[in-house]
Amino acid sequence: MSVNFMRNKILVTGGAGYIGSHTCIALHEAGYDMVVYDNLSNSSREAINRVSTLIGQNIEFVEGDIRDIEALRQVFSSHQFFGVIHFAGLKAVGESVAKPLLYYNNNVIGTIDLLEVMAEYDVKNLVFSSSATVYGDPENLPIDENSPRSCTNPYGQSKLTVEHILEDLVTSDSSWNLIPLRYFNPVGAHSSGQIGEDPNDIPNNLMPYISQVAVGKLEKLSIFGNDYPTIDGTGVRDFIHVTDLAQGHVSALNYLERRTSSTNPSDMKKSVGFLPINLGTGKGTSVLELVNAFTEVTGRDIPYQFTDRRAGDIASCYASADKAKVLLGWQAKLSVNDMCKDTWYWQSMNPSGYKVS
Numbered sequence: 001m002s003v004n005f006m007r008n009k010i011l012v013t014g015g016a017g018y019i020g021s022h023t024c025i026a027l028h029e030a031g032y033d034m035v036v037y038d039n040l041s042n043s044s045r046e047a048i049n050r051v052s053t054l055i056g057q058n059i060e061f062v063e064g065d066i067r068d069i070e071a072l073r074q075v076f077s078s079h080q081f082f083g084v085i086h087f088a089g090l091k092a093v094g095e096s097v098a099k100p101l102l103y104y105n106n107n108v109i110g111t112i113d114l115l116e117v118m119a120e121y122d123v124k125n126l127v128f129s130s131s132a133t134v135y136g137d138p139e140n141l142p143i144d145e146n147s148p149r150s151c152t153n154p155y156g157q158s159k160l161t162v163e164h165i166l167e168d169l170v171t172s173d174s175s176w177n178l179i180p181l182r183y184f185n186p187v188g189a190h191s192s193g194q195i196g197e198d199p200n201d202i203p204n205n206l207m208p209y210i211s212q213v214a215v216g217k218l219e220k221l222s223i224f225g226n227d228y229p230t231i232d233g234t235g236v237r238d239f240i241h242v243t244d245l246a247q248g249h250v251s252a253l254n255y256l257e258r259r260t261s262s263t264n265p266s267d268m269k270k271s272v273g274f275l276p277i278n279l280g281t282g283k284g285t286s287v288l289e290l291v292n293a294f295t296e297v298t299g300r301d302i303p304y305q306f307t308d309r310r311a312g313d314i315a316s317c318y319a320s321a322d323k324a325k326v327l328l329g330w331q332a333k334l335s336v337n338d339m340c341k342d343t344w345y346w347q348s349m350n351p352s353g354y355k356v357s
């Protein structure tokens with residue numbers, strides 16, 4: 001008997017990027033069909049080529065900007081989407097301080113443009129890349145989704161502003177189903193070593209910096225502060241493997257499908273509304289613990305020095321991951337050692353990232 005099984009089609013904005021490319025693989029494995037829409041401002045076509053090779057099928061890719069409403073309309077008029085996973089955005093905190101208008105334009109206006117086109121085509125299911133940065137300096141740990149929100153830089157403000165816009169949208173029209181996923185610290189790479197994080201210039205974030213020291217591209221890691229009130233004085237974060245994170249998006253989509261397709265009145269309420277969910281492991285790891293784990297797993301020495309704290313950094317940040325577990329049935333599976341192993345495999349196989357060295 002042949003089963004005609006076709007899952008819903010998803011528009012993936014920013015799908016050529018770090019988290020988006022991993023999510024495309026998870027979507028394919030879960031049986032979803034997808035179209036990737038990306039302006040390649042912080043990614044390369046090569047990532048899409050490699051994902052296509054990994055899944056054994058060409059991904060439909062449209063090069064375009066989310067602020068180009070006509071181009072978006074064309075995509076929406078040629079496909080029937082169940083929903084959108086919206087990764088497209090700029091993400092460098094320091095750059096956002098130097099170029100706030102760029103960040104608000106790209107991340108906030110771009111999202112408004114996308115939402116307007118979604119409304120035109122009556123596509124009202126959205127999974128949005130939010131961030132733990134919306135919690136600012138948390139009062140309590142672990143951080144749950146009801147914690148107060150505040151931001152200190154334009155990047156964080158752009159995420160928080162989009163969250164407020166999504167809340168207002170649901171208030172105006174309860175048929176929207178909007179899930180902002182608040183990521184903690186995504187690291188790692190696909191276990192194939194074919195796709196991973198490929199920062200432009202010198203990395204700002206810890207894990208890519210460590211791996212570039214390990215591969216010999218950078219001389220030494222600076223650890224920003226060893227006088228925080230933490231286990232060893234260095235900052236504590238909730239590092240989460242990008243493969244687990246990708247799976248979290250599939251679980252969020254599954255949830256949206258279940259909620260929006262239920263015909264049984266005694267089932268869950270139909271509209272999801274605005275439903276923020278943390279994606280983290282629930283465990284904090286210090287900077288020094290991560291450096292030591294990397295050395296232990298890879299056998300590479302990571303020379304480091306302690307320097308002053310980095311402006312704007314907080315001491316500790318880790319998630320309460322209960323809501324994701326209860327509502328989505330999702331929890332992170334991979335360990336800090338897996339994160340180090342897969343980062344190193346990607347970095348050592350691709351010392352120049354997607355660029356030909």
Ligand code: NAD
Pocket residue numbers: 013014015016017018019020037038039040041042043064065066067086087088089090091106110129130131132183184185186
């Ligand atoms: P990334 O830069 O690798 O991916 C973002 C993608 O969006 C890139 O491919 C870029 O070319 C594309 N893009 C940017 N602006 C666009 C526009 N106007 N139109 C079309 N495409 C555009 O970043 P990532 O790490 O994969 O992050 C994905 C999302 O998750 C971002 O919104 C980011 O802010 C958010 N996020 C990331 C982290 C993290 O640490 N990586 C943490 C929390 C939240």
Ligand code: UFG
Pocket residue numbers: 091093131132133183184185186204205206207209221222223224225234235236237287310313
């Ligand atoms: N760190 C160093 N040396 C470095 C880089 C980082 O010691 O070279 C330390 C930082 O001081 C911090 C920890 O490593 O204690 C993690 O820093 P990252 O820059 O890797 O990550 P952040 O927690 O500062 O921020 C990241 C993303 C933000 C996102 C946030 C929450 O960069 O965009 O996680 O998801 F909002």
